[in-house]
Amino acid sequence: MKRFFLIIAVVILLLPKQVNSQDDAAIGAAVGALVAIGVGVAAVEQMKERAELTATEWLLANRPEITSFSLKTIDFNGKKLKDMSSASVITFKIQGFEPADDPELDGKKSVLLGFTSQGWINEYGIDFTKVRWFLIDKPEWTKMMTSYVKVASKETEDAYVQDNLSKGKIVNKGVKVKSKLTIPFYKLSGDLYVVTDYSNDMKFVYNERSLGIFLKDTQDLVQIKRGSLIELHEFFYDEN
DSSP states (O other), X not given: XXXXXXXXXXXXXXXXXXXXXXXXXXXXXXXXXXXXXXXXXXXXXXXXXXXXXXXXXXXXXXXXXXXXEEEEESTTXXXXXXXXXXXXXXXXXXXXXXXXXXXXXXXXXXXXXXXXXXXXXETTEEOGGGEEXXXXXXXXXXXXXXXXXXXXXXXXXXXXXXXXXXXXXXXXXXXXXXXXXXXXXOOOOTTOOEEEEOSSSEEEEEETTEEEEEETTTTEEEEEOHHHHHHHHHHHHOOO
């Protein structure tokens, strides 16, 4: 927000002193637009803080064994308010550390997925009762991505998929190890779907190179953005 007000101040200082009424109206409209942008930025930042607080509260209530951790939101960066209202998954990166002065984040890594449902943002703000939480560690993430890669490709061997996932990364076209596409994904049109029953909680749906997750309890089909999928996979398999 400080940057936003600095921009407004600079714009005002740079405006010519003598303007006619038409110019004055145009300037007023421009400043009004900047104010609207600032309000949108502030609203998203407030949502991010609320989401992080709620995610932290969920961890404290449901995973008391986790006593020191870092929690960072992925999906709010660079978002507009209208984009967040239709978000289907909020993703958080969590990593443990040993308490100390200037500690290093070198502990266990986990991902917290918050699946939203219709109406989670309304005129009263955010309704976090409409968010379902799943905490996922590296073995579970590997299992999930193995299932996803298998439903999205011709590959059927778990060991081969897991080996490629550990050495490479997930891209739009499949799994790539260094510069080689080792497991290509099916090329499907927008009205074609491939489904696998993953667990008691969810099914995975592959469509147009995206990962859809069908929640059995709420019967919602939500989608993890490819960018978030790539970032989360790199988070787990980054050696640093």
